Structures are given as structure tokens and as C-alpha cells.
Amino acid sequence: MPLDLDITGIVEAPRHIERVFLRSSLLTAAALDAATGCHVLAKSELANPIGCFKGRGADLFCATALAAEESVVCASAGNFGQGLAYAANRRGHACTVFASEQANPVKIEAMRRLGADVRLAGADFDAAKAAARDHALHTGQRWVEDGAEPAIADGAGTIALELLDAASFDSIVVPLGNGALLDGIGRVVRALAPHVHVIAVVAVNAPAMKLSLEAGQAIVTARADTIADGIAVRVPIPATLARLRDCCDDVVAVSDDDLFAAMQLIHRTLGVVVEPAGAAGIAAILATPKRYAGQRVATILTGANIAPVLRQRLLSPPLAFSR
Known part of the structure; x- marks a missing residue:
């Protein structure tokens, strides 16, 4: 069944959404581009009252x-x-x-x-x-089921409207949890910039959404053991899978090591702290740099609500070793 490209609800959404959540910053850094081998456009959903999209x-x-x-x-x-x-x-x-x-x-x-x-x-x-x-x-x-309510996906889709209004890009890499973010962004990109490749990202240790989209049916996993709690899905929503598959060109998986390395790179180059799910897009780029080499690549820093133990690990200075 083809994707319904009606984005009327997304276009009209900003008039209903509190301004503090809209027009978030688009971050770039030469050092980030050098580390990834592409020009990264990072939509930062961190500076609002709840620290996430x-x-x-x-x-x-x-x-x-x-x-x-x-x-x-x-x-x-x-x-x-x-x-x-x-x-x-x-x-x-x-x-x-x-x-x-x-x-x-x-x-x-x-x-x-x-x-x-x-x-x-x-x-x-x-x-x-x-x-x-x-x-x-x-x-x-x-x-209220996040991932199943149309209005929730429409709200997330406003991120893509803002991105496309601010810049052009070749690919967009989207963290994938229950799917509202991918649903909204995928519909906007398919409708307004169909040449852009949409890549969804899950955690290796929480692969249910990847397995399900590839199989065309819900695949429930026994566990979802990842530092990225925002994308730690074990039981997909069956009714959304066909739509989500149409919203993306590929689904990739990144390890917890990839996620933490991305968090470190984001902090070092962009000066912001993100939680693991918020670094999933950068993690995917770091994991397969040849795929994005020389491109303009957009992603979303989805949240900053990092667990205390991870925050301490991220911000602690490296140990000095004496000879």
C-alpha cells in the first residue's frame, strides 16, 4: 500500500504547538564534518522546557x-x-x-x-x-500510544518542515523508536524532497523495529538491552509497520559503543550533551562513513535527558597514564 503523502496536518500543526517547541536550532561544525567525512546538519531539539522533541x-x-x-x-x-x-x-x-x-x-x-x-x-x-x-x-x-496517534506524528513532522526550509541535504538519518518521528519526517520528505534518502536507526541490542520492517510483520524480541532507552523497543505497533517502511529507504543498527562515541563527538564539536537515542543519527554516520562521504546529511538531536551515570561518564576527563 503506497504511503499517504497528505501532509496537511503537519503543515497546519505549528499554529497549535507552543512556540517554545518550534524553530529549534540547526547546528553545524567544521570539526564534526571533518570527523564524519560529510557536512552534518544537526537539528537540536534540546533547548525547550522538556529537553527533547x-x-x-x-x-x-x-x-x-x-x-x-x-x-x-x-x-x-x-x-x-x-x-x-x-x-x-x-x-x-x-x-x-x-x-x-x-x-x-x-x-x-x-x-x-x-x-x-x-x-x-x-x-x-x-x-x-x-x-x-x-x-x-x-x-x-x-x-495515548506514542507511535499510533496521528497528531503525535504530525507534530514530529514539523521538524522536517523546518529543516527543509533552512537547508538542502542529500540524506536524513532518523532515530527509530515506536515510529512517530520517522512517520512525520518521512511523509514530509517524501512529499517535498523525494530525492532525499531517509535512513532510520535502531540499536543493535534493541532490533525489534528493524526486524519487523524487514519482515513486514511485528517481530517481538525477548529483550531490549541498550543504553538508548528512547529507542529501546521490544514490541512494535503492528498497524504502523507498513506506513513506516514506506517512510524510509533503509533501517540500520548501531552498537552502544557507536552511540557513546557519537555522544562524545557531539559534545566535543557542537558543545551540547545528548542522550544516547539523540546521538543515533551521528552514530549511524560514524558506523558507515563511506555511505555518507561528501554528502550533506541532516539528523535530529532528539533529546538531552541523559541518565546520571552516563552523564558522568561522558563529562569525566580522560584518565592520565604515567609511564
Whole structure:
């Protein structure tokens, strides 16, 4: 089934989304280009009230898809939960977020600070998701599934509108979790710049989305053990897979070592701290530099909400060894 290239909802989305989430910075650096062998255009979704791109889709969803005072429940590794908590609180909706018992404490604290009723359940995101869905069934709260709601993908798609308005590029490399980001960006690029190659990125240790898109059906994995909690999907959403496959030309996988090396390079050259999922695009470029050599390559720094242990590892000076 061909991709529906109707991007009307994306084009109209900015008038509903709070300005603090829009017109994010486009970062470049000669040192980053030298290290990657291509000209990198990094869309930085870090300098907003929740430190990630999720506010765009969450705010659009709350503005256009909810009845007055309708309460919501979702599952989140932390960033979408922050976005939904921020938007729901601002617009008068109660918000419950289920997160894994192993979730990043920085994200848990942030969701609570933003007004969410945060409940910890299960060993990973998908276990928390099952608990959240069950909670919605028994309480009547509106179940909000990141990756399945059209408004959330439309909000994410505004990133691509801004990118195409600011620069031209040959490829765009997109972190792939449950798929809202790829859905929105892929539709815009297919409609407005069909010559651009769209590459989705997963973690080697969380390959469910790659396996599923390649197989054409949902492939559930037993585990999703990666430092990149934002793309640590174990159970794909079956209904979205055909659409997501049409949104990209390829799906690649990067290791945790690739992700951390990308985080270090981003910090050294662009001067910003990103969480592992936010470095996935740069990690993919570093892993296969010949693929992008000499190109203009766009990517999205999707979030800055790094776990304390990783932050310390990233920012600690290298050890000096004496002879």
C-alpha cells in the first residue's frame, strides 16, 4: 500500500504547538564534518522546557485530539511522558504516566515535576506499556500510544518542515523508536524532497523495529538491552509497520559503543550533551562513513535527558597514564 503523502496536518500543526517547541536550532561544525567525512546538519531539539522533541507531538495531540478536561494515560521511557505531562497540565488534563522500574531517574523526576502521576511497573518500557493499557481499560482514561496517534506524528513532522526550509541535504538519518518521528519526517520528505534518502536507526541490542520492517510483520524480541532507552523497543505497533517502511529507504543498527562515541563527538564539536537515542543519527554516520562521504546529511538531536551515570561518564576527563 503506497504511503499517504497528505501532509496537511503537519503543515497546519505549528499554529497549535507552543512556540517554545518550534524553530529549534540547526547546528553545524567544521570539526564534526571533518570527523564524519560529510557536512552534518544537526537539528537540536534540546533547548525547550522538556529537553527533547516530544513536546511538538504531545502538544498538538492535546490541542486537537482531546475533549475538555479529558484525562490521559500513557507509557514512556521518559521523554514522551514529559511532553504529555507538560501539554496536559498546560491545557487542563490530568495525566498518568507508566514507566519501567528501571527508567532513567532524571526523566521520572522531570515527569513528576511537570505534573504527571508517575507509576513504575515492569522491567522495561513494553512491560510498563502493558500496565498502562490495562490501567486505561479499568479507569476509562484516554489511552495515548506514542507511535499510533496521528497528531503525535504530525507534530514530529514539523521538524522536517523546518529543516527543509533552512537547508538542502542529500540524506536524513532518523532515530527509530515506536515510529512517530520517522512517520512525520518521512511523509514530509517524501512529499517535498523525494530525492532525499531517509535512513532510520535502531540499536543493535534493541532490533525489534528493524526486524519487523524487514519482515513486514511485528517481530517481538525477548529483550531490549541498550543504553538508548528512547529507542529501546521490544514490541512494535503492528498497524504502523507498513506506513513506516514506506517512510524510509533503509533501517540500520548501531552498537552502544557507536552511540557513546557519537555522544562524545557531539559534545566535543557542537558543545551540547545528548542522550544516547539523540546521538543515533551521528552514530549511524560514524558506523558507515563511506555511505555518507561528501554528502550533506541532516539528523535530529532528539533529546538531552541523559541518565546520571552516563552523564558522568561522558563529562569525566580522560584518565592520565604515567609511564
